[in-house]
Amino acid sequence: MSNEPLGGLATAPQAAIGRPIADVVAASLKSRYASERRFRLYGLAAISFAVLCLAVILFTIIRTAIPAFTQTMINLDVTLYPQEIDPEGTRDPETLSRADYQRLLRDAMDDLFPEVTSRAERRALFAMLSPGATYFVRQLVIDDPSLIGQRVRVQVPLSDDFDQLAKGRIRADTAEAERRVSDKQIEWFERLRSRGMIETAFNRTLFSAGDSRSPELAGVWGSVVGSFWTMLITMVLAFPLAVGAAIYLEEFAPKNRFTEIIEVNINNLAAVPSIVFGLLGLAVFISFFGLPRSTPLVGGLVLALMTLPTIIIASRAAIKAVPPSIREAALGVGASKVQSVFHFVTPLAMPGMLTGSIIGAAQALGETAPLLMVGMVAFIVDIPGGPLDPATVMPVQIYIWSDAPERAFIERSSAAICILLGFLVCMNLIAVVLRRQFERKW
Amino acid sequence: MSAIDAETVRATAMPKSDAATVNRSNVPAFVAEGVNVYYGSKQALKDVAIDINRNQVTALIGPSGCGKSTFLRCLNRMNDIIDICRVTGNILLDGQDIYDKQLDVVQLRARVGMVFQKPNPFPKSIYENVAYGPRIHGLARSKAELDEVVQTSLERAGLWKEVSDRLNQPGTGLSGGQQQRLCIARAIAVQPEVILMDEPCSALDPIATAKIEELIDELRQNFTIVIVTHSMQQAARVSQRTGFFHLGVLVETGDTEQIFTNPHDKRTQDYITGRFG
Ligand SMILES: Nc1ncnc2c1ncn2[C@@H]1O[C@H](COP(=O)(O)OP(=O)(O)OP(=O)(O)O)[C@@H](O)[C@H]1O
Ligand SMILES: [Mg+2]
Numbered sequence: 001m002s003n004e005p006l007g008g009l010a011t012a013p014q015a016a017i018g019r020p021i022a023d024v025v026a027a028s029l030k031s032r033y034a035s036e037r038r039f040r041l042y043g044l045a046a047i048s049f050a051v052l053c054l055a056v057i058l059f060t061i062i063r064t065a066i067p068a069f070t071q072t073m074i075n076l077d078v079t080l081y082p083q084e085i086d087p088e089g090t091r092d093p094e095t096l097s098r099a100d101y102q103r104l105l106r107d108a109m110d111d112l113f114p115e116v117t118s119r120a121e122r123r124a125l126f127a128m129l130s131p132g133a134t135y136f137v138r139q140l141v142i143d144d145p146s147l148i149g150q151r152v153r154v155q156v157p158l159s160d161d162f163d164q165l166a167k168g169r170i171r172a173d174t175a176e177a178e179r180r181v182s183d184k185q186i187e188w189f190e191r192l193r194s195r196g197m198i199e200t201a202f203n204r205t206l207f208s209a210g211d212s213r214s215p216e217l218a219g220v221w222g223s224v225v226g227s228f229w230t231m232l233i234t235m236v237l238a239f240p241l242a243v244g245a246a247i248y249l250e251e252f253a254p255k256n257r258f259t260e261i262i263e264v265n266i267n268n269l270a271a272v273p274s275i276v277f278g279l280l281g282l283a284v285f286i287s288f289f290g291l292p293r294s295t296p297l298v299g300g301l302v303l304a305l306m307t308l309p310t311i312i313i314a315s316r317a318a319i320k321a322v323p324p325s326i327r328e329a330a331l332g333v334g335a336s337k338v339q340s341v342f343h344f345v346t347p348l349a350m351p352g353m354l355t356g357s358i359i360g361a362a363q364a365l366g367e368t369a370p371l372l373m374v375g376m377v378a379f380i381v382d383i384p385g386g387p388l389d390p391a392t393v394m395p396v397q398i399y400i401w402s403d404a405p406e407r408a409f410i411e412r413s414s415a416a417i418c419i420l421l422g423f424l425v426c427m428n429l430i431a432v433v434l435r436r437q438f439e440r441k442w
Numbered sequence: 443m444s445a446i447d448a449e450t451v452r453a454t455a456m457p458k459s460d461a462a463t464v465n466r467s468n469v470p471a472f473v474a475e476g477v478n479v480y481y482g483s484k485q486a487l488k489d490v491a492i493d494i495n496r497n498q499v500t501a502l503i504g505p506s507g508c509g510k511s512t513f514l515r516c517l518n519r520m521n522d523i524i525d526i527c528r529v530t531g532n533i534l535l536d537g538q539d540i541y542d543k544q545l546d547v548v549q550l551r552a553r554v555g556m557v558f559q560k561p562n563p564f565p566k567s568i569y570e571n572v573a574y575g576p577r578i579h580g581l582a583r584s585k586a587e588l589d590e591v592v593q594t595s596l597e598r599a600g601l602w603k604e605v606s607d608r609l610n611q612p613g614t615g616l617s618g619g620q621q622q623r624l625c626i627a628r629a630i631a632v633q634p635e636v637i638l639m640d641e642p643c644s645a646l647d648p649i650a651t652a653k654i655e656e657l658i659d660e661l662r663q664n665f666t667i668v669i670v671t672h673s674m675q676q677a678a679r680v681s682q683r684t685g686f687f688h689l690g691v692l693v694e695t696g697d698t699e700q701i702f703t704n705p706h707d708k709r710t711q712d713y714i715t716g717r718f719g
Contacts, residue, residue, distance in 0.1 A: 334552035
């Protein structure tokens with residue numbers, strides 16, 4: 001109750017400035033509402049701008065990427081001459097895989113254009129096929145040796161320049177000297193097209209192959225597998241270490257100068273540029289411990305160091321957020337410290353820890369700079385079979401391709417970005433699902 | 443003004459003077475002497491001395507911030523988890539100093555259970571809430587035995603009828619009063635000697651409060667109970683002995699009847715008649 005005398009009902013309460021309080025409030029309300037409206041507007045503007053930027057980025061990436069998901073193929077009738085492939089008729093897989101399929105393809109192309117006779121022209125004609133076309137024929141024969149001696153229809157990729165021509169990226173109306181295909185080749189291409197031999201197919205190679213010098217033979221699978229092994233090493237090391245460190249620091253460590261210094265340093269580590277971790281990895285893991293360069297093992301170690309502080313900080317925040325009443329309840333029935341921590345605090349903090357870890361993992365998955373330092377930027381054709389095989393990772397693959405002169409590699413680089421984004425979205429979905437799973441009210 | 447009429451208090455306190463109970467408990471469970479508690483440099487308790495009798499309910503009353511909870515938490519060393527908290531003096535449980543280095547704090551807490559002011563069931567099923575204590579202490583040798591312990595504890599806490607058909611549902615899904623009784627069941631499942639209760643009814647409606655008071659009266663047969671309460675009617679209804687705290691000092695202890703009818707100290711009198719606090 002206020003001690004000031006209240007005016008009667010007839011006279012409204014007066015403010016110090018002599019006007020009725022209701023009027024003063026009303027006047028101030030106007031400007032308060034105005035500032036609220038302004039703030040909402042700023043917020044809306046900021047969000048719209050962010051969404052717009054995101055949309056533009058996504059749109060350009062996807063637009064560039066779409067052509068990479070298809071590949072122009074040619075349906076060739078190839079005669080599988082027994083004397084070329086397997087003269088002795090042993091059907092030995094070794095012989096079959098070493099046979100000269102290029103010859104057969106040349107013959108098939110020559111059959112299509114009997115009027116092409118000069119050496120140079122025949123070479124130009126054959127250059128329309130991808131250098132990898134022979135693998136397609138070889139695979140066909142190895143899978144089914146009974147085809148030898150028959151004339152079969154094989155679908156092989158065209159080389160990237162003709163793929164670009166088919167997609168309209170190389171235009172026939174530019175001067176001949178300024179494009180990578182000659183007038184003659186365009187004419188041949190058009191004739192093939194009018195005969196219905198050219199077909200656009202889904203680019204399976206993109207999802208199944210490793211890197212290659214020829215864009216039409218290059219795929220992201222090698223780098224996806226490389227990323228997988230790297231992330232596996234990263235998380236297997238970082239998650240238990242970071243969660244253990246967070247639990248120890250938060251629950252068991254004495255609060256003194258020393259632990260304070262550690263805490264400050266962990267926070268600082270989270271802000272260290274990632275390339276520094278790469279240099280550290282190069283100096284410690286490769287030069288000192290002699291671990292193999294360019295391998296997911298070393299990459300994973302480096303990325304684990306990099307993600308540790310992120311996960312520790314997130315985990316500590318999650319542990320701090322567990323209400324003390326739960327700890328008291330556990331200790332109150334006679335649980336030991338370790339029991340109260342592992343039976344109650346950790347499970348309750350788990351959603352937060354997982355979220356932090358997945359954020360850390362997503363960061364690591366998109367990291368390039370430190371991996372360049374430990375040699376994961378190499379040109380690697382083979383799919384890595386384990387953490388000790390030379391490998392590259394998706395962001396590095398994107399970096400390599402985006403630097404290539406061929407247009408087709410630029411497309412593939414955008415396609416790889418889309419795939420990487422897909423993985424990141426999946427990881428975030430997993431984080432959401434895990435959080436739901438572990439989340440319980442208390 | 444919300445003064446309690448001293449007459450009313452006297453009337454409710456009267457029937458509780460149970461001579462038989464007083465005689466049985468001539469050996470105190472807890473003996474506290476010269477207990478000082480500091481939070482950092484701030485002293486929260488000054489030279490507290492009190493005997494807590496076996497198989498009795500001892501009520502601790504006093505104005506807010508006077509150190510009732512602090513003292514209660516000394517009795518099962520729950521203050522250990524507060525970094526800045528320092529306790530000096532002697533607290534003996536069955537003649538043994540509980541702040542002795544030799545004494546195992548986990549064992550102490552198994553002997554001295556606690557029910558907190560705010561219901562704090564574990565984020566687990568009702569069954570698990572009660573079974574957790576016996577399980578970690580290895581009190582049940584088989585699943586059947588554990589089931590038995592859970593059932594008797596819930597029955598004694600007066601909750602069995604309400605939850606017997608949903609033991610697997612989360613304990614946090616119960617009502618506030620049910621949760622508090624679940625916490626009591628959890629505490630008695632470990633079969634402690636002493637149960638400390640810090641304002642167990644502060645968040646409850648009168649009906650739930652009445653149930654818990656009834657329960658406390660029953661539990662007295664087997665347990666020693668120390669209860670902190672802000673309600674003087676409650677102290678009068680459930681306790682046999684009462685201690686009055688004021689500004690960190692234990693001003694007066696005595697039989698509940700005597701404290702409420704004939705307090706020796708002026709401050710006690712002022713408090714129970716509602717002149718301050
Ligand atoms: N964790 C703590 N850190 C610092 N000071 C504390 C802490 N807990 C309690 N205190 C102080 O100790 C004194 C006694 O607190 P305590 O909680 O024992 O009071 P109380 O009698 O239980 O009060 P209430 O009836 O309001 O619960 C208070 O002055 C309080 O500020
Ligand atoms: Mg209190």
